[in-house]
Amino acid sequence: MLFWNIIKVALKSLLANKLRSFLAMLGIIIGVGAVIAMLALGAGAQKQVLDRMTAMGTNLLIVRPGNRGTGGVMSGTQQNLTLEDAQAAASSLAGIGSVAPVVGGNAQVKYMSKNNRVSITGTAPTYFAIRSFSVERGRPFTDSEAERLARVAVIGPTTAETLFDTDEPLGQAIKLNGVNFTVIGVTKAKGDQGYANPDDQVLIPYSTAMKQVFGVDYLREFDIQASDGADITQLQKDTTALLRKRHRLQTDAADDFNIRNQAEMLETASAMASTFNLLLGGIASISLLVGGIGIMNIMLVTVTERTREIGVRKAIGAKDRDILGQFLIEAILMSGIGGIIGVGAGIGAARIVPLIPGFTTFMTIVTPSSVVISISFAAAVGIFFGFYPAYRAAILNPIDALRYE
Amino acid sequence: MISAEHLVKTYNLGGSIIRALDDVSFEIKDGTMTAITGASGSGKSTLMNVLGCLDQPDSGTYTLGGEDVSKLGKDRLAEIRNRRIGFIFQTFNLLPRMSALENVELPLLYAGRSEAQAAAEAALRTVGLGDRMYHEPNQLSGGQRQRVSIARAIVSNPDIVLADEPTGNLDSKTGVEIMALLKALHEQKRTIIIVTHDPDIAQHCSNELHMRDGQIVERRGT
Incomplete structure (x- = not known):
């Protein structure tokens, strides 16, 4: 009964000072809005990254040469990974689905009068x-083309657009x-992945x-895909x-190569995305904290303005905790509505x-947990910043409060 | 019955000690109407604060209905104010943005009593405001506001009704009406104490305690 009465009084006093209440709540509105929007952006980015990595498969091992140099002095990678290493792995290890050797680098690509630098993947x-x-x-291209050093190329859609514009x-x-080289195919767009654009490259x-473009006898890496159901950890050990x-x-001696496990990379990326998300949410929640200070400020003003009311309430029998509760409820109500x-x-x-030009590649996901978290955080802010003003009200001496002009 | 024995209350005002109550003793019987009079600074406001359990004496005892209330804690004092004392203020002190009915209900809500609304409606009818229950204070005249505040003072059936200059903010005609209302309540066997500096008001009361310099210098009726 008293509780509803307090809620009613609180709502009426909020409505009596509409602009003031709105401005006080604005901090919370912006804070909660920022937390939710930021977490939605973070969750969207996380999903995009993980989707792409999952699309590459979690049964992938990438073997790369080790770093060159010893004792902390690292200078690039060694040139010790050979085609024979890849072939040996493919032919002798159990649980291997397929192996792809990779050589690569940048090269000048030319079509008619157009010149461009592009990433080549052999x-x-x-x-x-x-x-x-x-x-x-x-x-x-096919295996037989690979064996007979065919000069055929599959190009990415971005490369195709740069070189050929609208031509076939x-x-x-x-x-x-x-x-x-003769262009025999164009790959489907995968979207920029940040560190390397898979849509802007030439696959040969x-x-x-090795023999005709770069003149090398070592590999940049080779990729191993485990066969279905194979133990990827065991395969990594065997390799x-x-x-x-x-x-x-x-x-x-230390390994002179390193093997990256896609499942592990997925975990790392996922952990990184979570940290990033936490950071975004953390920064946004600072504005929520600032909003709380706004609430506290307005509550202090309210308590001063209503000193006489507090005196009257105490004279007719309100205890300290009744007054504390009343103003705490007002603060929570304000931050809750905000x-x-x-x-x-x-x-x-x-x-x-995602509708704003330039941000169309962004993906946002509003998770229910982010809504729950930000609402509870707002309520907690209300309690925390409402407590001091409410406490000041509660400990007022009734005689002084009644006499207050 | 109210009994006060050797009440002392001192204030420290900028280094000089003021004895606002200087060994005050008296008794007020149930169902009487008593005026506490005196010039400003005579200590009558301090006495009213102590009688109303808003303040506690430095020494001496104050017994209200057989219970010594001069040594109670804050929460217990709040309960005494809630159940056994009704306040009427010079400036009415109704809460804004709440209807007359809600204002009168409030003491019962703090007491956690059920059927607050029925009791509040009855109290408002007693003071003749049965048709103004849903008006807010700013929609009522001064006299009507004071009636609401009287209804609030009597709604929880207190042992004493304590009125501080109840007619001070009203024109003389309305003041007479309010005094008539208080007398009517007195005739219903309520104990009423009026703090006033106005001798005309005191004339309405059967008893009078006149104060000067923190002491009762004149008694009538008690």
Whole structure:
């Protein structure tokens, strides 16, 4: 009964000072809105990254040469990973689905009068499946083309657009470091992944790349895809053992290569995204804290203004805790209403951001947990910052309060 | 019955000690109407604060209905104010943005009593405001406001009704009406104490305690 009466009085006093109440709540509205929008952005980015990595498959091992140099002085990578290493792995290890050797680097690409620098990936046809590239137009190259050093190229859609504009790329001749290639396919767009754009590259057979374009006899990496149901951890161990043997490493010597496990990378990326998310939410919640200070400020004013009312309430029998409760409820009500409006603002912002030109690649996901977290945080802010003003009200001496003008 | 024995209350005002109550003793019987009079600074406000359990004496005992209330804690004092004392103020002190009915209900809500509304309606009818229950204070005249405040003072059936200059903010005609209302309550066997500096008001009361310099210098009726 008293509780409803207090809620009613609190609502009326909020309504009696509409602008003031709104301004005090604005801090909470912005705070909660920012937390929800930021967490939605973070969750969206996390999902995008994880989706892409999952698309590459969690049964992937990437073998790369180790760092060159010893004793803390690292200078690039070693040139010790050979085609034979990859072939040995493919032929002798259990649980291997397919292997793709990779050589690569940047090269000058030329079509008619257009010149561009582009990333070249020399690899085997298995690479398309391992890295989930699909060829949208034309066809990928074949094993026999790889064996006979065919000069054929599959290009990314971005490269195609840069070089050919609206012309048909299939069947055209391009020059890579001065060597003629025929375009036989264009891959489907995968979207920029940040560190390397898979849509802006030229894929050619590894043999042609090693012998004719770059003139190297070592690999940049080779990718191993485990067969379905194979133990990826065991496969990683077996590959390590095989390579140590082939590289004739002593038992106490460090590996001169490293193997990255896609599942582990997924975990790392996921952990990084969570940290990033926490950071975004943390920064946004600072504004929520500032909003709380606004509430505290207005509550202090309210308590001063209503000193006489407090005196009257005490004279007719209100205890200290009744007064404390009343003003605490007012503060919580204010931050609670602000919080609810803020949820609306946050969800609205999360919807609008991907529609803004330049932000269209952003993806936002409003998670129920972010709503719950920010509302409870807003309520906690109300309690925390409402307590001091309410306490000041509660300990007022009734005689002084009654006499207050 | 109210009995005060050797009440002392001192204030320290900028280094000089003021004895606002200087060994005050008296008794007020149930069902009487008593005026406490005196010039400003005579100590009558301090006495009213002590009688109303808003303040506690430095020494001496104050017994209200057989219970010594001069040594009680804050919460217990709040309960005494809630159940056994009704306040009427010079400036009415109704809460804004609450209807007359809600104002009168409030002491019962703090007491946690059920059927607050029925009791509040009855109290408002007693003071002749049965048709103004849902008006807010700013929609009522001064006399009507004071009636609401009287209804609030009697709603929980207190042992004493304590009125501080109840007619001080009213024109003389309305003041007479309010005094008539208080007398009517007195005739219903309520104990009423009026603090006033106005001798005309004191004339309405059967008893009078006149104060000067913290002491009762004149008694009538008691």
